[in-house]
Amino acid sequence: MTIKYLDKYPKNLAKSLWVLKPQWTVLKLFAKTVVHRPVTVLYPYEKEWVPENYRGRPGLIFDKCVGCGMCARMCPTACIKLVDAEDDNGKTVKRPQVNLGRCAMCGYCAEYCPVDAMTVTPEYELAEFTRFDLIYGPRRLNYEGTTEGMKVKLEVTLPSDIENGNPERRVSLFDLDRPELIDSKCIGCKKCAKVCPVNAIEMVEKGVNEKTGKPILRPVIDNGKCICCSNCVDDCPKDALEIKEVL
Amino acid sequence: MTDSIVPVKEIEEKMETDKMWIIMGPQHPFSHGLWTLKIKVDGEIVVDADPIVGYLHRGWEKETENRTYPKIIPMADRLCYAASMTYTHLYCMTVEKALGIDIPEKAKYIRIVADEVCRINSHLMWLAAVGTDLGNLTVFLWAMREREYFLDLNVKLCGARMTTNYPRIGGVRNDLTELFERDVIRTVDRFEKALWDIIALMDDSSIIVSRMKGISYISREQCANIGMTGPAMRGCGVDFDIRRDDPYDNYDKVDFEVPVLTAGDSYARYMIRIEEMFQSCDIIRQAVQKIQALGKNAPYRIKTPTKVPAGTHFMRMEDPRGESLMYLVSDGTDKPYRLKVRSPIFTNVSTSKVMCQGCRIADVPAILAQIDMCLGETDR
Numbered sequence: 341m342t343i344k345y346l347d348k349y350p351k352n353l354a355k356s357l358w359v360l361k362p363q364w365t366v367l368k369l370f371a372k373t374v375v376h377r378p379v380t381v382l383y384p385y386e387k388e389w390v391p392e393n394y395r396g397r398p399g400l401i402f403d404k405c406v407g408c409g410m411c412a413r414m415c416p417t418a419c420i421k422l423v424d425a426e427d428d429n430g431k432t433v434k435r436p437q438v439n440l441g442r443c444a445m446c447g448y449c450a451e452y453c454p455v456d457a458m459t460v461t462p463e464y465e466l467a468e469f470t471r472f473d474l475i476y477g478p479r480r481l482n483y484e485g486t487t488e489g490m491k492v493k494l495e496v497t498l499p500s501d502i503e504n505g506n507p508e509r510r511v512s513l514f515d516l517d518r519p520e521l522i523d524s525k526c527i528g529c530k531k532c533a534k535v536c537p538v539n540a541i542e543m544v545e546k547g548v549n550e551k552t553g554k555p556i557l558r559p560v561i562d563n564g565k566c567i568c569c570s571n572c573v574d575d576c577p578k579d580a581l582e583i584k585e586v587l
Numbered sequence: 588m589t590d591s592i593v594p595v596k597e598i599e600e601k602m603e604t605d606k607m608w609i610i611m612g613p614q615h616p617f618s619h620g621l622w623t624l625k626i627k628v629d630g631e632i633v634v635d636a637d638p639i640v641g642y643l644h645r646g647w648e649k650e651t652e653n654r655t656y657p658k659i660i661p662m663a664d665r666l667c668y669a670a671s672m673t674y675t676h677l678y679c680m681t682v683e684k685a686l687g688i689d690i691p692e693k694a695k696y697i698r699i700v701a702d703e704v705c706r707i708n709s710h711l712m713w714l715a716a717v718g719t720d721l722g723n724l725t726v727f728l729w730a731m732r733e734r735e736y737f738l739d740l741n742v743k744l745c746g747a748r749m750t751t752n753y754p755r756i757g758g759v760r761n762d763l764t765e766l767f768e769r770d771v772i773r774t775v776d777r778f779e780k781a782l783w784d785i786i787a788l789m790d791d792s793s794i795i796v797s798r799m800k801g802i803s804y805i806s807r808e809q810c811a812n813i814g815m816t817g818p819a820m821r822g823c824g825v826d827f828d829i830r831r832d833d834p835y836d837n838y839d840k841v842d843f844e845v846p847v848l849t850a851g852d853s854y855a856r857y858m859i860r861i862e863e864m865f866q867s868c869d870i871i872r873q874a875v876q877k878i879q880a881l882g883k884n885a886p887y888r889i890k891t892p893t894k895v896p897a898g899t900h901f902m903r904m905e906d907p908r909g910e911s912l913m914y915l916v917s918d919g920t921d922k923p924y925r926l927k928v929r930s931p932i933f934t935n936v937s938t939s940k941v942m943c944q945g946c947r948i949a950d951v952p953a954i955l956a957q958i959d960m961c962l963g964e965t966d967r
Contacts, residue, residue, distance in 0.1 A: 361787055395747045497888065509886055
């Protein structure tokens with residue numbers, strides 16, 4: 341490649357012409373701006389065009405959300421909290437609440453959401469008078485008019501796929517990783533079945549305890565329903581469940 | 588006065604001018620950010636200088652020890668607002684080296700495009716600062732106007748203007764958006780023409796040039812000894828660029844020149860950065876061609892394990908301001924044990940004694956503008 345600027349400069353400047361060349365450059369711009377219209381935008385009345393994937397405040401599609409808490413776990417500023425909310429049938433469910441005073445607009449919640457309920461939205465005018473007003477509850481966070489461009493998807497390729505010579509983009513991380521049971525550690529406490537947001541875990545009887553006469557319960561995971569939010573892994577008191585990463 | 592006991596004339600002959608410490612900062616028009624420069628003056632001549640940094644210390648390195656690896660990427664953005672892309676890139680490269688993985692070709696070229704856009708961004712920010720330091724407000728406005736087009740490119744690429752949060756461990760966040768290739772080429776073509784106008788304002792004006800030419804000379808040996816890096820070092824005649832001499836990602840597959848000047852003065856350090864902007868435009872054009880050759884459906888992100896094997900790794904890269912380095916000590920968990928950042932400005936600003944010695948007070952802003960201060964990364 342060629343050197344462009346260092347070939348021409350530094351120049352030996354004539355003392356008598358010390359401001360004329362810059363003045364001439366400015367004059368040219370002046371002549372241009374007289375003819376052309378101004379480039380400034382009168383902000384409150386006109387607004388700049390923002391692209392579809394603009395990262396403004398996080399938005400939530402309330403009906404899609406399953407309340408798994410993946411957004412709260414991934415948030416680098418810990419501004420997302422799961423709170424109780426009422427859904428359309430009057431049932432109490434867990435939904436994210438975002439404190440926009442702390443939100444860094446990094447877009448991780450939209451990226452890691454396993455069901456694409458969290459999105460980024462092009463809303464950027466978020467000024468409020470009090471800090472309390474900045475806390476967006478699940479209903480207020482709801483955003484209508486989500487388009488395809490706003491959804492950020494984790495499109496990853498597995499290293500093993502590349503080695504096989506078949507590089508293919510997979511849409512979600514969570515379709516690949518699955519929790520697995522270590523049978524010797526499990527005590528059958530049913531906690532995993534309770535915390536599962538999509539009811540993918542079912543407790544199944546696997547025989548009878550000879551000493552006490554009580555049935556032995558073991559979780560069975562339905563891989564079709566599982567979104568791999570790792571709630572069961574985190575809450576297991578005996579670390580009997582673990583997520584194996586598919587690589 | 589005639590009635591005084593001691594004759595005035597005798598006192599004046601015996602009196603020596605005291606050398607005086609002048610404290611510039613932390614709030615001073617010349618310091619872009621919060622830092623202090625103590626200079627010792629003998630009349631008008633500067634004889635000693637002592638920078639004091641640390642007003643912006645926020646415990647960045649300690650904070651990273653409590654976070655999982657992906658959560659550090661948005662934090663690395665906030666090390667320096669002008670060079671956010673290069674710092675996230677550096678962090679991701681360090682972790683990738685620790686994991687021992689190779690990222691897809693497309694991601695490497697996308698990172699090069701993003702890096703060079705960031706480099707032009709940062710240099711335009713510096714040009715605006717130099718303009719105001721030398722008293723040319725038109726340059727400030729024009730450079731900021733050009734920078735806006737490159738910030739729009741960032742929005743188009745990843746949705747954010749400054750804190751981009753774009754590179755990921757194992758690739759990049761999203762694929763190039765629709766028409767991004769077209770837009771980046773158009774912006775670069777337009778920018779090259781506009782930059783010549785700014786050059787005409789700076790280099791063709793003997794007022795501006797005479798404030799930089801022949802001032803604060805540093806020789807090649809001295810520059811290497813005091814540990815200067817980046818464009819300031821290449822202005823003193825040291826021919827070293829990490830992009831060429833220790834290539835990371837795919838910088839060995841693009842063709843570019845490393846500008847080097849032997850003049851060693853303030854003006855040479857200025858000229859290097861202007862030439863680097865032209866070279867960045869060339870690199871962007873080549874990298875976009877390579878991306879188009881790879882096709883639309885090429886993979887751009889590979890899946891990485893959450894736990895990093897125990898060990899120590901470092902990675903360095905050519906930041907817009909010099910050589911930045913990250914040193915990672917991992918202990919086998921999903922959080923780093925220690926993450927050290929070596930900022931290029933921290934070493935560059937410690938050379939201010941060498942740079943300022945022997946010049947006049949009025950030249951101090953013009954000299955220190957050439958190292959492009961950014962306190963976010965210096966104090967961390």
